[in-house]
Amino acid sequence: xxxxxxxxxxxxxxxxxxxxxxxxxxxxxxxxxxxxxxxxxxxxxxxxxxxxxxxxxxxxxxxxxxxxxxxxxxxxxxxxxxxxxxxxxxxxxxxxxxxxxxxxxxxxxxxxxxxxxxxxxxxxxxxxxxxxxxxxxxxxxxxxxxxxxxxxxxxxxxxxxxxxxxxxxxxxxxxxxxxxxxxxxxxxxxxxxxxxxxxxxxxxxxxxxxxxxxxxxxxxxxxxxxxxxxxxxxxxxxxxxxxxxxxxxxxxxxxxxxxxxxxxxxxxxxxxxxxxxxxxxxxxxxxxxxxxxxxxxxxxxxxxxxxxxxxxxxxxxxxxxxxxxxxxxxxxxxxxxxxxxxxxxxxxxxxxxxxxxxxxxxxxxxxxxxxxxxxxxxxxxxxxxxxxxxxxxxxxxxxxxxxxxxxxxxxxxxxxxxxxxxxxxxxxxxxxxxxxxxxxxxxxxxxxxxxxxxxxxxxxxxxxxxxxxxxxxxxxxxxxxxxxxxxxxxxxxxxxxxxxxxxxxxx
Numbered sequence: 001x002x003x004x005x006x007x008x009x010x011x012x013x014x015x016x017x018x019x020x021x022x023x024x025x026x027x028x029x030x031x032x033x034x035x036x037x038x039x040x041x042x043x044x045x046x047x048x049x050x051x052x053x054x055x056x057x058x059x060x061x062x063x064x065x066x067x068x069x070x071x072x073x074x075x076x077x078x079x080x081x082x083x084x085x086x087x088x089x090x091x092x093x094x095x096x097x098x099x100x101x102x103x104x105x106x107x108x109x110x111x112x113x114x115x116x117x118x119x120x121x122x123x124x125x126x127x128x129x130x131x132x133x134x135x136x137x138x139x140x141x142x143x144x145x146x147x148x149x150x151x152x153x154x155x156x157x158x159x160x161x162x163x164x165x166x167x168x169x170x171x172x173x174x175x176x177x178x179x180x181x182x183x184x185x186x187x188x189x190x191x192x193x194x195x196x197x198x199x200x201x202x203x204x205x206x207x208x209x210x211x212x213x214x215x216x217x218x219x220x221x222x223x224x225x226x227x228x229x230x231x232x233x234x235x236x237x238x239x240x241x242x243x244x245x246x247x248x249x250x251x252x253x254x255x256x257x258x259x260x261x262x263x264x265x266x267x268x269x270x271x272x273x274x275x276x277x278x279x280x281x282x283x284x285x286x287x288x289x290x291x292x293x294x295x296x297x298x299x300x301x302x303x304x305x306x307x308x309x310x311x312x313x314x315x316x317x318x319x320x321x322x323x324x325x326x327x328x329x330x331x332x333x334x335x336x337x338x339x340x341x342x343x344x345x346x347x348x349x350x351x352x353x354x355x356x357x358x359x360x361x362x363x364x365x366x367x368x369x370x371x372x373x374x375x376x377x378x379x380x381x382x383x384x385x386x387x388x389x390x391x392x393x394x395x396x397x398x399x400x401x402x403x404x405x406x407x408x409x410x411x412x413x414x415x416x417x418x419x420x421x422x423x424x425x426x427x428x429x430x431x432x433x434x435x436x437x438x439x440x441x442x443x444x445x446x447x448x449x450x451x452x453x454x455x456x457x458x459x460x461x462x463x464x465x466x467x468x469x470x471x472x473x474x475x476x477x478x479x480x481x482x483x484x485x486x487x488x489x490x491x492x493x494x495x496x497x498x499x500x501x502x503x504x505x506x507x
Contacts, residue, residue, distance in 0.1 A: 264304070402448040
């Protein structure tokens with residue numbers, strides 16, 4: 001390690017460009033990521049790796065020239081030079097954000113096309129960045145839900161910090177987002193805001209009365225009659241038996257639908273308004289609020305989407321995107337299930353509503369691997385969209401492990417089978433895992449093909465938590481560290497496919 005630091009000291013007087021061209025910082029299985037080399041005053045700051053870990057390296061003329069905030073072991077070098085070698089810790093991430101502000105997440109509310117990358121491992125952002133650099137798209141590199149945090153044993157701070165190190169390593173200066181995903185309470189929102197997450201995906205599933213969507217009309221009428229009389233009158237006056245022209249489409253709302261919408265969504269809209277003002281009090285205009293109404297069993301009707309959007313705008317709630325529940329099945333890890341022609345017809349109306357009421361982004365949740373509908377989504381939104389992915393990057397890791405460490409994959413598969421039924425309580429999928437071949441019937445060479453089988457993909461997708469909390473965790477991360485290049489290339493290729501099929505312009 002001292003040798004590599006000495007090499008860095010020799011390069012200190014050269015420009016960043018010269019340093020990056022000189023691949024001299026490679027010694028005895030220790031290497032530096034060339035794009036991570038940055039000059040800071042009289043020092044060089046960079047990220048390297050050895051056989052077991054990635055680390056931060058700061059090289060300076062003398063110990064006093066090491067910038068403030070970085071922590072680690074200090075080494076004495078020749079001619080009075082010094083090197084600090086530190087872990088990729090929270091303190092060092094904070095120091096990077098302080099000294100290199102472009103490594104901190106930012107609001108993407110004015111970016112046309114965004115993609116949530118859902119890196120559950122803190123290792124995928126390198127591949128995400130490589131793909132994003134090819135297209136007119138802004139990545140939300142740090143994105144996790146409370147459920148994912150509990151499954152992986154991470155915190156929002158960990159998620160942001162991991163993205164910061166990858167952004168610095170890749171010298172990515174175009175801005176990235178960080179999303180506290182599917183949050184339902186103000187305390188959870190505050191936790192995400194406190195670590196600098198500018199995007200909040202507000203999940204309204206627990207405050208909206210989704211059950212009223214199936215109530216008989218008499219029950220809806222009784223519930224509507226319990227609302228404030230002035231509010232009842234306004235709802236019927238503004239929506240009852242009205243037609244709304246949105247772009248090239250028309251949305252009709254009869255009086256019964258208006259009453260049903262009021263019963264279903266009034267409490268949720270009240271809460272969204274409260275959350276909006278709360279976030280704004282903490283971040284001013286530098287935030288992205290996404291309204292999520294997709295966690296329901298029934299599709300969001302265009303008339304309901306229109307009602308929610310109009311009511312939020314009427315209250316002055318500024319939101320960047322909305323995630324309806326679209327017709328068909330958006331199950332985890334697999335392609336769209338449903339009538340493509342009907343999806344095209346309904347999605348067009350949803351896109352027109354978004355353009356008519358504030359030109360917010362249509363957000364597609366569980367959006368990874370839905371290749372059949374990407375052309376429609378990209379075309380009808382004209383690229384003004386947010387695509388949310390999560391588990392697909394985890395499955396790319398699983399595939400790489402199946403290719404490179406078959407014994408580990410077999411143990412992960414067995415762990416997944418043992419925990420599958422418990423995970424069904426948290427995730428909605430319809431996979432018949434009895435269709436998956438028995439492991440003992442498959443050769444090592446056949447294992448990667450399992451990740452092309454919908455049932456096996458869903459099995460491994462929803463059981464990431466038990467796998468990462470098991471005794472397999474250390475082997476899993478050690479393998480991904482060893483196979484870093486393969487994992488990065490596979491992530492890049494997978495996201496290239498997503499962004500290409502959406503029809504996003506290439507840079």
